[in-house]
Amino acid sequence: MKPILNLIILILLPPAIAEASVCEDLKSVTNQASDGFSSWKGSYDSDMEEYTALQRLPGASECVIDGDEEFPSYTCRWILGSENEMLTSYRSLVSQVTNCTNLFSRKPIIRAMPYTSRTTRYFSYKNEETTSIEERSVEFRIKIRSKSMTNLRNQENKNLVSITIERK
Incomplete structure (x- = not known):
């Protein structure tokens, strides 16, 4: 199977090349929506009400397809080493996806949604952001998320970036 998306590309290749690769890779995913x-x-x-995705993005810790038949979504997550690496990767990916002319015929609608720090029963979250990218004339929306979390039981930290393609 053709590799779809590799976040290492975002860091190692010149921006113009990385942008073209990300756009081509996302087109492969959106074609499945x-x-x-x-x-x-x-x-x-x-238990999770999701399928393991047979097409896994290179370097992703996991890729899943939501079990919702009416509005299915495809999500891949990457665990990154530090908050700084997470935020840099998140911002770079948002910038590149918003410029994908092969996905959007017009300028897409971009909604940034930062979240305040919060604590649940088992996790403490900070530096959590979501950017939603869509255009009215296409049948999908793309969400890119960053999330820094600490497991309150074992104090383990995780820094995640994820990309979700949802059918509208």
Whole structure:
């Protein structure tokens, strides 16, 4: 299978080359949105209500397809070493995706949603942001997220960047 997206490209290649590669790779993913990513569904996890994605993005810690049949989504997550690396990767990916002319025929609508720090029963979150990128004339939306979290039980820290393609 063709590799789709590798965040290392974002760091190592000159911006023009990296941008072209990310745009081509995302086009491959968005082409699957119309049929709900059905050809990419692997085993079903009933606890999480999601499928393991058969098409995994290179370097991703995990890729899954949401079990919602009406509005399916495809998500890949990368665990990064530091908050700085996470924020740099997140901002770079947002910048590149918003300039993908092969995905959007017009300038896409971009909504940035920063979140304040919060604590749940098991996790403490900070530096959490989501950017939603869409255009009215296409059948998908792209969400890019950053999340820095600490497991309150074992004090383990994780810095995540994820990209989700949702069918509208």
